[in-house]
Amino acid sequence: MRLDSTRDRIEWLSFRGGDDVLNTYEDLFPQSVLPRLCRLVFWTVIAIGAVGLCATVILKLSGR
Numbered sequence: 001m002r003l004d005s006t007r008d009r010i011e012w013l014s015f016r017g018g019d020d021v022l023n024t025y026e027d028l029f030p031q032s033v034l035p036r037l038c039r040l041v042f043w044t045v046i047a048i049g050a051v052g053l054c055a056t057v058i059l060k061l062s063g064r
Contacts, residue, residue: 022035 022038026035
């Protein structure tokens, strides 16, 4: 019987959240900055989106 490692990887990724994948990657490669960079980019995008939404609402309410 032959194991299909590609199928196993895809199946593993489909049942995990992004945080689980990053934690596992961090455990396997402790000196890597990739998990921290991914989290930084994610929260930066969230913060910029929130600021943009607030600015849009304020501009609409002020009549500009």
